[in-house]
Amino acid sequence: MWGGRFAAGPSAIMREINASIPFDKALWRQDIAASQAHVAMLGAQGIVSAKDAAAIAAGLNGIAARYETEGVPEEWDLEDIHMTTESLLAEAIGPVAGRLHTARSRNDQVATDFKLWVRDALDQANAGLAAFQRALVMRADEHAASIMPGFTHLQAAQPVTLGHHLMAYYEMARRDRSRFADARARLNQCPLGSAALAGTGFPIDRAATAAGLGFEGPTANSLDGVSDRDFALDYLMAAAQCALHLSRLAEEFVLWASQPFGWVRLPDALSTGSSIMPQKKNPDAAELVRGHSGRIVGCATALMVTMKGLPLAYSKDMQDDKPPVFEAAGLLALSLAAMTAMVAESEFRTDRMRAAAEAGYATATDLADWLVRARGIPFREAHHITGASVKLAESRGLALDQVPLGDLQAIDPRIDDEVFAALSVDASVAARTSYGGTAPDQVRRRVAEARDALGMESQG
Ligand code: ARG
Numbered sequence: 234m235w236g237g238r239f240a241a242g243p244s245a246i247m248r249e250i251n252a253s254i255p256f257d258k259a260l261w262r263q264d265i266a267a268s269q270a271h272v273a274m275l276g277a278q279g280i281v282s283a284k285d286a287a288a289i290a291a292g293l294n295g296i297a298a299r300y301e302t303e304g305v306p307e308e309w310d311l312e313d314i315h316m317t318t319e320s321l322l323a324e325a326i327g328p329v330a331g332r333l334h335t336a337r338s339r340n341d342q343v344a345t346d347f348k349l350w351v352r353d354a355l356d357q358a359n360a361g362l363a364a365f366q367r368a369l370v371m372r373a374d375e376h377a378a379s380i381m382p383g384f385t386h387l388q389a390a391q392p393v394t395l396g397h398h399l400m401a402y403y404e405m406a407r408r409d410r411s412r413f414a415d416a417r418a419r420l421n422q423c424p425l426g427s428a429a430l431a432g433t434g435f436p437i438d439r440a441a442t443a444a445g446l447g448f449e450g451p452t453a454n455s456l457d458g459v460s461d462r463d464f465a466l467d468y469l470m471a472a473a474q475c476a477l478h479l480s481r482l483a484e485e486f487v488l489w490a491s492q493p494f495g496w497v498r499l500p501d502a503l504s505t506g507s508s509i510m511p512q513k514k515n516p517d518a519a520e521l522v523r524g525h526s527g528r529i530v531g532c533a534t535a536l537m538v539t540m541k542g543l544p545l546a547y548s549k550d551m552q553d554d555k556p557p558v559f560e561a562a563g564l565l566a567l568s569l570a571a572m573t574a575m576v577a578e579s580e581f582r583t584d585r586m587r588a589a590a591e592a593g594y595a596t597a598t599d600l601a602d603w604l605v606r607a608r609g610i611p612f613r614e615a616h617h618i619t620g621a622s623v624k625l626a627e628s629r630g631l632a633l634d635q636v637p638l639g640d641l642q643a644i645d646p647r648i649d650d651e652v653f654a655a656l657s658v659d660a661s662v663a664a665r666t667s668y669g670g671t672a673p674d675q676v677r678r679r680v681a682e683a684r685d686a687l688g689m690e691s692q693g
Pocket of ligand 1: 253255312313339340343445547551552553
C-alpha cells in the first residue's frame with residue numbers, strides 16, 4: 234500500500250510483529266459497516282461519483298458475504314482487516330476500489346471499527362447482567378424467609394435470609410449495569426472523518442457518517458478522535474469490577490458446596506468429577522469464574538499500561554488495544570452465563586443453613602437488643618450481660634435459647650421468660666425491618682421492585 238516510498242519490502246520479523254490480522258479480523262463486520270457509511274457519504278457529497286460509490290458498495294457487500302461463508306483470509310503482508318478488505322475489493326472491482334480510501338485513514342477507520350465493536354460488547358454485558366439479575370430475583374423470592382447465618386470476618390454474626398444475601402448481588406449487578414451504561418453514553422461519538430490525525434480538506438459530512446453508524450454525532454477533535462481509547466478502558470474497568478463481583482459469588486458457591494458447609498448442591502451440569510476419587514463433585518465452573526476475574530483485571534491493567542505516556546496522536550502501540558478487550562469480553566460473557574446458571578439451578582440446602590444459624594450464637598445481638606428495649610438497659614451494659622450468657626451457653630454446649638431461665642437470671646435478674654421469643658432465628662430476622670434490612674417482608678419488597686425494574690411478571 235505504500236510501495237511508492239519503499240525500495241525493499243519488510244523482513245519476515247517485521248511482517249510478523251506488524252500483523253494484527255490474526256486478531257483484528259474479528260472486526261470485519263464493523264469494518265464493512267464503517268466503509269459502507271463512508272462511501273455512501275463520499276457519493277452523497279460528490280467526492281466520488283454516484284456510479285463509483287455504487288460499485289464500491291456492491292463490492293463491499295460481496296466481500297462481506299465471502300467473509301461470512303469462508304472466514305477472513307489471514308495474510309500477514311496485508312497487516313490488518315482494513316488492508317485485507319481493501320485488497321479484496323481491488324481484486325473484485327478493479328482500480329475504482331482505490332477511491333474508497335479518500336478522506337480517511339486507517340487511524341480513524343480502526344478507532345471507528347473498534348468503537349462499534351466495544352459498543353456491542355457493552356450491550357452484551359448489559360444483557361448478560363440482566364439475565365443474571367433475573368436469576369437472582371427468582372431465587373431470592375423463593376428464599377425470602379430461608380434462614381442462614383450472616384457473616385462478618387467469616388464468623389457467624391447475625392441470622393439473615395438467603396433471599397437477602399442473593400439480593401446483595403442483585404445490587405452489585407445493578408451498579409455494574411449502570412457503569413456499562415455510562416461507558417456507552419460516553420463512547421457514542423464517531424471518530425470517522427478525523428482522518429490520519431488532522432482532519433481532511435475534502436468536503437466530508439461527518440454528521441452523516443456518524444448517524445449512519447448509530448452514533449450521536451462526530452468526535453470534536455481529530456487528534457483525540459484517532460488517539461482516544463478511553464472507551465475501551467471504560468469497558469475493561471467496568472468488566473473488571475463486574476468480574477470481581479462474580480468472583481465473590483463464585484467463592485461463596487465454592488465454600489457452600491464444600492462438605493463442612495454443605496449448603497448447596499451444585500447442578501451436575503456445572504460440576505466435574507474426579508478421575509480417582511469417585512465421591513467428588515468439584516465446583517470447577519465457580520472456580521474458573523473466580524480465576525477468570527484475575528485475567529479480566531489483567532486485561533484492564535494491560536491496556537492502561539499500553540496507553541500510559543503515549544504522545545498524540547496514533548502510535549502503533551495502540552494496535553495492542555484489541556487483544557485484551559476481546560479476551561475480557563469472551564471471559565466476561567462466559568462468567569456471567571456460568572453464574573446465571575449456577576444461581577438458577579443450584580439446590581440450596583436450607584435445613585443445613587438454618588442449623589448453622591441456630592448453632593452459632595447468631596442471635597446474641599437480639600438478646601442485647603431485648604435487654605435494651607424491654608428493660609431499658611444501656612446497650613453497652615446489655616452487651617456485657619449477653620457476653621456472659623453466651624459464655625455460659627458455650628460452656629454447656631447449648632444454644633442461647635436452651636439455657637435454663639434460672640441460669641440467665643443468675644447473670645442478670647432483669648431477664649424473664651419473655652426473652653425466649655426474641656432468641657429464635659426467625660424472630661431475629663423478622664425484627665430487622667429497617668429499610669434495606671433482612672426481614673422477609675423487606676426482602677420481598679425489594680424483590681418486587683426488582684421484578685418491576687427488570688420487567689418480570691410479578692408473583693401472584
Ligand atoms: N493495524 C492498525 C491497528 O490496529 C491499524 C492502524 C494503522 N495505522 C497506521 N498509521 N499504521 O491499530
